[in-house]
Structures are given as structure tokens and as C-alpha cells.
Amino acid sequence: MTASTPADAPIPLVDLRAAHAEVAEEVQEGIDRVLAAGAYIKGPDVAAFEREYAEFAGTRHCVGTANGTDAVELALRALELPPGGEVVLPANTFVATAEAVVRAGLQPVLVDADPDHLLIDPARVAEVLAADGGAVAAAGGDGRPGRITALLPVHLNGQLAPMDPLLDLAAQYGLPVVEDAAQSQGATQHGRPSGSWGRIAATSFYPGKNLGAYGDAGAVTTSHDALADAVRLIGDHGSGRKYVHDRFGFNSRMDTVQAVVLRAKLRRLPAWNAARRAAAARYDAMLSDIDGITLPRTLPGNEHVWHLYAVRIGAGRSRDAVLTALQEAGIGAGIHYPVPVHLQPAFRSLGRGEGSFPVAEQAARELLTLPLFPQITESQQARVAEALAKAVARATA
Structure with missing residues (x-):
């Protein structure tokens, strides 16, 4: 974090200005x-x-x-x-x-x-x-x-x-x-x-x-x-x-x-992807002891580039309550794909209702994306981890 950036400054989900x-x-x-x-x-x-x-x-x-x-x-x-x-x-x-x-x-x-x-x-x-x-x-x-x-x-x-x-x-x-x-x-x-x-x-x-x-x-x-x-x-x-x-x-x-x-x-993408991998590894270490969340997993043989780092908020806890708490703390968390394709009104003609794809549906209810971009700092990630631990501890479905 630079000297001109306040320690409590909001942390964006993606920082496009830093890349620019x-x-x-x-x-x-x-x-x-x-x-x-x-x-x-x-x-x-x-x-x-x-x-x-x-x-x-x-x-x-x-x-x-x-x-x-x-x-x-x-x-x-x-x-x-x-x-x-x-x-x-x-x-x-x-x-x-x-x-x-x-x-x-x-x-x-x-x-x-x-x-x-x-x-x-x-x-x-x-x-x-x-x-x-x-x-x-x-x-x-x-x-x-x-x-x-x-x-x-x-x-x-x-x-x-x-x-x-x-x-x-x-x-x-x-x-x-x-x-x-x-x-x-x-x-x-x-x-x-x-x-x-x-x-x-x-x-x-x-x-x-x-x-x-x-x-x-x-x-x-x-x-x-x-x-x-x-x-x-x-x-x-x-x-x-x-x-x-x-x-x-x-x-x-x-x-x-x-x-x-x-x-x-x-020209900078290999270095930026390496920085994303390092940031994901830091999250893995920082979040590993938080009860009630599941960390993302990498398929064997894959070298991940961490476009998104999405954790799962476990049963018995409200993912949306956790999201609200993070946003109130200045953490730019987000939700990707809260409504699966088959449950979108535009794809009603597929004829696949609730329960058709249980894994995708459960993921849509549980996934929460945390800030991750090549320029994110360890101190910013520590703030995210601290805020997430507090939010998950308070959140009940």
C-alpha cells in the first residue's frame, strides 16, 4: 500500500486503474x-x-x-x-x-x-x-x-x-x-x-x-x-x-x-498472472482456519491464473449477509452467477426447473468472490481476511 493510500481505503473487487x-x-x-x-x-x-x-x-x-x-x-x-x-x-x-x-x-x-x-x-x-x-x-x-x-x-x-x-x-x-x-x-x-x-x-x-x-x-x-x-x-x-x-x-x-x-x-500478462497466483496462495493461507467457508480448489494438472477467487459460504450461514457485511467494511466483494442459466427467464424454454442441476444451483447460493488483482497488497488481503472472518462468524441463515 502506498503512502498516499489510507489504510482504511476501500478495496475494489478489481482495480482497473492500477493496471492502467x-x-x-x-x-x-x-x-x-x-x-x-x-x-x-x-x-x-x-x-x-x-x-x-x-x-x-x-x-x-x-x-x-x-x-x-x-x-x-x-x-x-x-x-x-x-x-x-x-x-x-x-x-x-x-x-x-x-x-x-x-x-x-x-x-x-x-x-x-x-x-x-x-x-x-x-x-x-x-x-x-x-x-x-x-x-x-x-x-x-x-x-x-x-x-x-x-x-x-x-x-x-x-x-x-x-x-x-x-x-x-x-x-x-x-x-x-x-x-x-x-x-x-x-x-x-x-x-x-x-x-x-x-x-x-x-x-x-x-x-x-x-x-x-x-x-x-x-x-x-x-x-x-x-x-x-x-x-x-x-x-x-x-x-x-x-x-x-x-x-x-x-x-x-x-x-x-x-x-x-x-x-x-x-506483454505484462505472464507477470500479472504470476502475481495473481501469489495473491491466491496468500488467501489460501490467510483463510484456511476460518470455519464456515470452503476455499477454491485447483484441478490436478492445471496452472490456475485466478481470474476470480471465489469461496463458498457453508450451509447455516447467509452468503448474502456476509456480502453485505464485507461491503459495509469497504471490501469490494461480489457474487458471480447467482441465478444459473436454466433458471433465467430468458431460458425458460429449456424446460429445466429448480433441482435440475443441483451442484450449479448450490454454487449459485454459496459462492462469494473476494478482491483479487495483480496489484493487490498483502495488507489489503489481510483486511479482507479479517473482515471475512468477522462476517462469517456473525452470519446465520
């Missing part, structure tokens, strides 16, 4: 360059960022998009899945994942999370695939197509979904895997980067992400040339040549100012 302070000069130089050239859309910095992020993600291609939701939709559209086909995704995700499926003309099929890591549960995926009735490619099926056309695992809170069993299932049933990597820039599993596991992947650079723009932006990564070409074409009105539209598309291009910001931040 580290890149401000470089970003301003880049913006001046863009303004001087007038290259606001598809400028040189966009192409440079796409090359740099593809290398970072371990893929041949990166295509910038206007936002992360578009990126998921574009990835699905590029695969040319059958209209109305079903896509398997976790119930424990932000609603944008399911929105993108519907926007692509497909149908979401939700499955529950595993109770320890709250990531998509391969056992539940296997159940819906077995019930689907489609041919099993590896078993020499009869070619009769099932309704399920793709798997869409979500890398949540900064760590990857269990990709090995999911890829095994995808191979068994002849399905493409599309990664939702919006919360995992820089995370790895068995050393392999997020965004490089599936046939194609989507990510978001919403300002609060580990790699955040100064507005909306996103990207698709893939090592398949034809898929990258299709994403670029669809996201530019289906046009590879001016006023010639080869297929139906829409407008989802990354603007050059966002690319400038992302290039500056990408």
Missing part, C-alpha cells in the same frame, strides 16, 4: 499513432495483436472480434454445424455462453458441474451423449446422426475444464470441441495453453478479464486454417472483398484502439 497506471504511457503512444494514421478498424495493431496472441495461446491463428460473446458465436458458425443441432455446455457459466449457442441457430444442452472444482463434469457429459442416440465414431457406429453436434466446455474462474476426458468423449462420438476460454488467458493444463485444446476456441477481453481491453473486445483462436478464414469472413459481413459478400455474416471486428491496449497488456 502500468501501461498508460505505452497505450497513449499507441493511441496517438492510431489517431495520426486514421486506421481505426483492422489497423496494423490489430494484425500485430492477432499474431502475438496466437503465439501466446499456442495456435496458428487468432482472429480479433468485437466481444467475447461474438467470438463464441463465430466459432460455432465457422464449424457449419447442422441448424438446430445441440451443443453441450455447463450449467455453471455466464449466460453469454448459452446466448451465443442460440444466436448461432443451435440449442443448448446443459450439464452439471463437478462438486469439487465446479467445472463441467465429464461424467454428466457422457450421460447425455449416451442418451443422445448418435453413432459412436470410434465404435464403428451405423452413421445415424444424433442431435448433439458439439461440446462447449467453459474454463471457469481462471482454470481449464478437464480436457483429456472431454476430448476422449468428443473423439468417441465424432464431435468438435469449442473452448470458452474467456476467463483463462494464460492458464495451462499439463503445460498446454488455454485456447489450444479444442478445434476452435473463443475468448473475451472485457475490461475485467486477466487480459482486458478498454471496452469490449474478443478473439477466436484455432490452428485450422479454414476455420480461421471462416471466422474472419463471417465477422466482416461475410466479405473477403469489398462489396462482395460470399456468405451471410455480421459485423464483429476488433477496433484498433483496443488492439493497442491489448498489446501493451499482453
Whole structure:
């Protein structure tokens, strides 16, 4: 904590100003360059960022998009899945994942999370695939197509979904895997980067992400040339040549100012992610003795980048009362996904009511996100831990 910051100053959930302070000069130089050239859309910095992020993600291609939701939709559209086909995704995700499926003309099929890591549960995926009735490619099926056309695992809170069993299932049933990597820039599993596991992947650079723009932006990564070409074409009105539209598309291009910001931040992302891991380890130590909470767990083989650090407030205690107490103490805690996708009014048509996905529903009632960002200090975290211990001790459901 700096000398100019009072010891009792509010602690934000995410401190975007601290991140900006580290890149401000470089970003301003880049913006001046863009303004001087007038290259606001598809400028040189966009192409440079796409090359740099593809290398970072371990893929041949990166295509910038206007936002992360578009990126998921574009990835699905590029695969040319059958209209109305079903896509398997976790119930424990932000609603944008399911929105993108519907926007692509497909149908979401939700499955529950595993109770320890709250990531998509391969056992539940296997159940819906077995019930689907489609041919099993590896078993020499009869070619009769099932309704399920793709798997869409979500890398949540900064760590990857269990990709090995999911890829095994995808191979068994002849399905493409599309990664939702919006919360995992820089995370790895068995050393392999997020965004490089599936046939194609989507990510978001919403300002609060580990790699955040100064507005909306996103990207698709893939090592398949034809898929990258299709994403670029669809996201530019289906046009590879001016006023010639080869297929139906829409407008989802990354603007050059966002690319400038992302290039500056990408150079610092490995160090920032390392700082997040150190902060998460400090929380683990500070919070381990507090009764009534469960700390987040890392799936074996994952290198977590801690987009969010979310604890679970145990049964018998009111998570919302704990949140209120923290906020009154100047702690910027928050709740992510308090209403699961299947219980949102917009997705009532899925026909899945309360009790359909008990793990996701319990997580929605219990999870509480604590402040975590690369510049958070040990003294700030100690304040969070002290306030949380007092709030949990007082809170009863």
C-alpha cells in the first residue's frame, strides 16, 4: 500500500486503474499513432495483436472480434454445424455462453458441474451423449446422426475444464470441441495453453478479464486454417472483398484502439498472472482456519491464473449477509452467477426447473468472490481476511 493510500481505503473487487497506471504511457503512444494514421478498424495493431496472441495461446491463428460473446458465436458458425443441432455446455457459466449457442441457430444442452472444482463434469457429459442416440465414431457406429453436434466446455474462474476426458468423449462420438476460454488467458493444463485444446476456441477481453481491453473486445483462436478464414469472413459481413459478400455474416471486428491496449497488456500478462497466483496462495493461507467457508480448489494438472477467487459460504450461514457485511467494511466483494442459466427467464424454454442441476444451483447460493488483482497488497488481503472472518462468524441463515 502506498503512502498516499489510507489504510482504511476501500478495496475494489478489481482495480482497473492500477493496471492502467502500468501501461498508460505505452497505450497513449499507441493511441496517438492510431489517431495520426486514421486506421481505426483492422489497423496494423490489430494484425500485430492477432499474431502475438496466437503465439501466446499456442495456435496458428487468432482472429480479433468485437466481444467475447461474438467470438463464441463465430466459432460455432465457422464449424457449419447442422441448424438446430445441440451443443453441450455447463450449467455453471455466464449466460453469454448459452446466448451465443442460440444466436448461432443451435440449442443448448446443459450439464452439471463437478462438486469439487465446479467445472463441467465429464461424467454428466457422457450421460447425455449416451442418451443422445448418435453413432459412436470410434465404435464403428451405423452413421445415424444424433442431435448433439458439439461440446462447449467453459474454463471457469481462471482454470481449464478437464480436457483429456472431454476430448476422449468428443473423439468417441465424432464431435468438435469449442473452448470458452474467456476467463483463462494464460492458464495451462499439463503445460498446454488455454485456447489450444479444442478445434476452435473463443475468448473475451472485457475490461475485467486477466487480459482486458478498454471496452469490449474478443478473439477466436484455432490452428485450422479454414476455420480461421471462416471466422474472419463471417465477422466482416461475410466479405473477403469489398462489396462482395460470399456468405451471410455480421459485423464483429476488433477496433484498433483496443488492439493497442491489448498489446501493451499482453506483454505484462505472464507477470500479472504470476502475481495473481501469489495473491491466491496468500488467501489460501490467510483463510484456511476460518470455519464456515470452503476455499477454491485447483484441478490436478492445471496452472490456475485466478481470474476470480471465489469461496463458498457453508450451509447455516447467509452468503448474502456476509456480502453485505464485507461491503459495509469497504471490501469490494461480489457474487458471480447467482441465478444459473436454466433458471433465467430468458431460458425458460429449456424446460429445466429448480433441482435440475443441483451442484450449479448450490454454487449459485454459496459462492462469494473476494478482491483479487495483480496489484493487490498483502495488507489489503489481510483486511479482507479479517473482515471475512468477522462476517462469517456473525452470519446465520
